[in-house]
Amino acid sequence: MQAQLGERVTNLGKRQTDLESEMRSGFKKMETALGGLANETRNSISALSTTIAETNKPQWQALGVALTFCTLLGGLAYWPINTTTTDLKSAVLDDLRTHGFPSGNGLEAEKGAEDQARIENSINSFQADQVPR
Known part of the structure; x- marks a missing residue:
């Protein structure tokens, strides 16, 4: 009975050691795969940003x-x-x-006469519109 129990303990110890080594190798594989994925993502983002920069020129x-x-x-x-x-x-x-x-003096005299007539008309209209006190 003791031999069976000893054999079982030995087998369980061996299985635990095997499980530990399998877990370590599995975690190493996951770490490697995750590192590769991170590098690929960085490269893809870098290429995408370069492409976007080229199109914005x-x-x-x-x-x-x-x-x-x-x-x-x-x-x-x-x-x-x-x-x-x-x-x-x-x-x-x-x-x-x-x-x-046309002479310059003639134009000035004609314009002066027009201005004088306009002023007199304005004065006459003001005087006609005035109401005595």
């Missing part, structure tokens, strides 16, 4: 093409305005050469 070539296109459209829109203005200037100069230039 301004597209200078596209902006250059858009600016050139807008400049061309602006030039095409301004061209008729410029030619029309030039034509109007030449027409005014031709008209002034034909009919002569």
Whole structure:
């Protein structure tokens, strides 16, 4: 009976030792797998952040093409305005050469007379609107 009990204790001790070694090797495998997973995650996040940084950069070539296109459209829109203005200037100069230039003194005297008439009209309207005491 004592031999059986001794054998059982020995077997239980052996099983416990085997279980301990299996647990240690299992934990080592888990540690290695978890370390690999952490490294892979770091690498993936690094690659993702690099990709995001590349997509957030301004597209200078596209902006250059858009600016050139807008400049061309602006030039095409301004061209008729410029030619029309030039034509109007030449027409005014031709008209002034034909009919002569107005004198500066005549214009000032005419404007002064208009101002004087306007002032007199204002004074007359104030006097007409006054009520005696």
